[in-house]
Amino acid sequence: MSDLPVVDDHQLLKSAKDGNTEAFGFLYERYAERVFRFLFAHLDNRLDAEDLTEEVFLRVWRSLPNYREQGVPFLAFVFRIARNALIDHYRRSGQTKNQVSIEELALRDGNPGPGESAISGLEREELRISLEQLREDYRNVLVLRFLSELSPEETAQVMGRSTGAIRVLQHRALLALRAMLNGDEE
Amino acid sequence: MAGQNDDFETILQDCLDQIQSGQETLDGILSKYPHLADELRPALEAALWFRLRKATLDARPGFVNASQRRLVERIRQEQANKASPHRLFGRDALLQFWRALLEQRRLAFQVALVLLLVLGMVAGTSGVARAAQTSLPGEMLYQLKTSLEKASIAVAVGDAAKATLHIRYAQRRLTEIQSLVLENREVQVAPTAALLEDHINAAIRYLVDLQVKDPARARTLAVSLQAVLKEQMGTLQVLAATASQPVREQIERILMISGGVVSLVEETIPSSDETEVVVETATSEPIVTQKLVFATPTATMNVSLYTVTPSLTMALTPVAQVTSPIVDTSSITTSTMTPTATQGVSDDEEEKKPTKTPKPTKTEKVKKPLPEPTRRPPRPFER
Numbered sequence: 001m002s003d004l005p006v007v008d009d010h011q012l013l014k015s016a017k018d019g020n021t022e023a024f025g026f027l028y029e030r031y032a033e034r035v036f037r038f039l040f041a042h043l044d045n046r047l048d049a050e051d052l053t054e055e056v057f058l059r060v061w062r063s064l065p066n067y068r069e070q071g072v073p074f075l076a077f078v079f080r081i082a083r084n085a086l087i088d089h090y091r092r093s094g095q096t097k098n099q100v101s102i103e104e105l106a107l108r109d110g111n112p113g114p115g116e117s118a119i120s121g122l123e124r125e126e127l128r129i130s131l132e133q134l135r136e137d138y139r140n141v142l143v144l145r146f147l148s149e150l151s152p153e154e155t156a157q158v159m160g161r162s163t164g165a166i167r168v169l170q171h172r173a174l175l176a177l178r179a180m181l182n183g184d185e186e
Numbered sequence: 187m188a189g190q191n192d193d194f195e196t197i198l199q200d201c202l203d204q205i206q207s208g209q210e211t212l213d214g215i216l217s218k219y220p221h222l223a224d225e226l227r228p229a230l231e232a233a234l235w236f237r238l239r240k241a242t243l244d245a246r247p248g249f250v251n252a253s254q255r256r257l258v259e260r261i262r263q264e265q266a267n268k269a270s271p272h273r274l275f276g277r278d279a280l281l282q283f284w285r286a287l288l289e290q291r292r293l294a295f296q297v298a299l300v301l302l303l304v305l306g307m308v309a310g311t312s313g314v315a316r317a318a319q320t321s322l323p324g325e326m327l328y329q330l331k332t333s334l335e336k337a338s339i340a341v342a343v344g345d346a347a348k349a350t351l352h353i354r355y356a357q358r359r360l361t362e363i364q365s366l367v368l369e370n371r372e373v374q375v376a377p378t379a380a381l382l383e384d385h386i387n388a389a390i391r392y393l394v395d396l397q398v399k400d401p402a403r404a405r406t407l408a409v410s411l412q413a414v415l416k417e418q419m420g421t422l423q424v425l426a427a428t429a430s431q432p433v434r435e436q437i438e439r440i441l442m443i444s445g446g447v448v449s450l451v452e453e454t455i456p457s458s459d460e461t462e463v464v465v466e467t468a469t470s471e472p473i474v475t476q477k478l479v480f481a482t483p484t485a486t487m488n489v490s491l492y493t494v495t496p497s498l499t500m501a502l503t504p505v506a507q508v509t510s511p512i513v514d515t516s517s518i519t520t521s522t523m524t525p526t527a528t529q530g531v532s533d534d535e536e537e538k539k540p541t542k543t544p545k546p547t548k549t550e551k552v553k554k555p556l557p558e559p560t561r562r563p564p565r566p567f568e569r
Contacts, residue, residue, distance in 0.1 A: 007373055011324075015377050018384065019265065025258045032250045037243040050245070054253050054260075061261050124242035146206065146236040147243060152199065167195045170202075174229040181235060 009074050017064050024064075028057050031075060034148040035082050041131060041143045042086055052089055056082045075150060076157035083158065133180055138173035145170050194222065201226055205233045322362055323374035332381070346403050349392035353411045356385035360418040363440070367425045372433050379436045383443060386411070390447070412451035415444035 007026060015023035035056055040049035059081050067077055131139045137159070144155045145166075152170070156163045197219060204210045212230055216223040318334065321327035335355050342348045359382035366374050389411055397404040419441060426437040 011373070011377050015380055018380060020380060021258045021261050021265070024261065025254050028254050028257055029250060032253065033245055036245045036249070037240070040243045040245075046246070050249060050253065053245075054257050057257055058260065121242075123239050127236075127239040127242060142236065145202075146233060147240055149206070164195070167199055171195065171198055171229055174232040177235070178228040178232040181232065 010069065013064075013067075013069065013074060016061070017067070024057075024061055027074075031078055032057065034075075034150075035078060038079065038082055038143055038148040039086060041128065041147050043089070044128070048089070052085055056085045059085060072157050073154050076154045079144065079148065079150065079154070079158040130177065130180060134173065134176060137169060138176055141166060141169045142173050142177065194225070197222060198226060198229060201230055202233050205230055205237060208237070322365055322369075322371070323378045324371060345392040345396035346400065346407065349389050349396060349404075349407050350410075352385045352389035352392065353407065353414055356382055356389060356411070357414045357418075359385060360414070360422075360440075363437070364418070364421055364425060367429055367433060367437070372430060375433050375436050379440055382440060386415075386443060386447060408451050412448050416448050419444055419448070 009027065009030075012023045012026050016027060032053055036049055036053045039052050039056070040046060043049045043052070056078070060078055063077075063081065067074075072080070131143065134142070140159060141155060144150045144158055145152070150158065152163050152166045155170075156166045159166065161169070201215045201219070204215050205212070212227075212234055215230065216226060219226060318327040318331040321331050335351070335358075339348055339351050339355075342351055359378055363375055363378050363382065366372070366378060389407075393404050393408055393411070396407070422437050422441055422444075426434050426441065429437060
């Protein structure tokens with residue numbers, strides 16, 4: 001794993017597609033954190049987010065034979081699968097995000113985890129509650145752009161829109177968030 | 187107006203990038219665009235609020251590493267379950283593969299094949315193809331080079347033709363690896379070595395199948411493979427002595443595999459006795475084993491190729507004199523094995539053995555009476 005920074009995605013993908021699990025492990029190491037943040041921002045339970053992160057990459061591995069680099073950037077490919085996995089998770093758990101009340105969200109997973117400060121736990125809940133109050137497309141664009149750190153181009157691929165549309169959408173989403181925060185503060 | 191919006195969105199994007207990178211304060215960014223400060227501020231404040239809370243959604247320390255190991259192990263387990271050697275190498279697996287290809291992806295395969303042929307014809311007559319032939323891993327045209335190779339293998343008819351191509355391409359990968367080391371392009375060495383291994387493994391698989399139909403041709407090609415690998419071993423040994431640690435490990439791995447194949451052919455082809463050979467090649471792939479049978483007009487040799495982690499060893503155990511020169515296809519068996527154990531035969535094969543046959547130890551093969559010779563039906567694509 002020591003050569004992680006010098007091996008590019010293309011090479012790792014090629015090896016992974018040839019069945020090299022170690023190469024795929026490198027890709028996981030590279031992107032798991034971002035996928036985890038995306039999932040954790042939508043879920044109210046850290047353990048669910050952890051399990052789902054692994055599930056996403058298992059699906060990615062199974063889908064690798066169908067992946068063509070020329071089509072969609074790899075990260076966008078991963079996040080498309082992550083979105084689908086999230087939808088499946090909601091179906092399995094028998095609820096949608098809209099069915100979970102803000103109050104309920106505030107109560108869940110409120111305890112700080114190991115090594116996590118109480119302030120950090122509160123900030124996370126504040127972030128998640130704020131996201132819950134946004135329109136779905138606003139929430140998605142903000143999470144993908146600012147939490148998972150996808151580029152506008154990659155976000156566009158994940159959300160099935162043009163890059164220009166994503167830039168406009170993120171601007172509106174930021175303004176909506178700002179207005180909401182102002183409202184909260186007042 | 188649209189242009190103004192575009193300009194604004196571009197500036198906003200630039201400002202957001204700076205916010206996310208943490209290179210600049212909000213006021214510092216806004217001071218660069220005083221005429222847009224009022225419009226930019228709310229969006230940038232929200233982005234900053236986001237950035238400051240991003241860390242609260244970070245994974246637990248150690249989660250990525252721990253889950254990576256779990257995931258890789260899970261995938262390997264899945265591969266091991268899927269890739270039973272029968273499916274990889276057996277006739278049924280090939281039939282199943284071709285049926286699946288023909289039934290489920292008939293159209294896609296045909297279209298892809300036609301496109302590859304057209305690409306091959308166009309590129310083959312152009313300077314692009316010539317340039318691609320000399321390209322090295324990591325270069326733009328290398329993808330074309332390997333694509334043309336794959337196309338050649340796909341359209342080659344018969345085991346001999348496919349084995350020949352795999353041997354040729356194994357030779358190419360070897361020379362590429364040498365060039366990469368000499369040019370200090372170390373990053374590309376590992377993936378190229380992986381391709382080399384694939385070609386060697388594929389060549390051996392086709393040789394085993396060819397042995398059933400044309401033992402003489404199989405022997406000739408086995409000797410060719412041996413010669414190709416042997417020729418490069420000296421140079422690789424020299425390069426390994428001066429290469430960096432990661433590259434040296436890759437070269438040593440190649441040398442181990444090459445040495446195993448060379449010894450295998452040396453020990454088996456000239457022999458007049460039936461000889462059972464166990465070769466273990468180092469790989470990180472799921473562990474599979476396959477038992478191969480080489481036959482000469484005067485002798486039959488059972489060859490078991492094991493793919494294990496992490497080292498290569500070879501054990502030769504003479505087996506009883508054979509009277510029948512006919513190949514025993516029924517003894518072409520495969521099995522899975524644990525990384526730590528080195529067993530000579532599969533569990534299934536064990537069950538078929540006479541009860542008095544002792545169980546194989548780590549590097550010992552057990553003599554097994556040859557069953558009645560069987561004739562393998564031709565594959566659909568060979569018709």
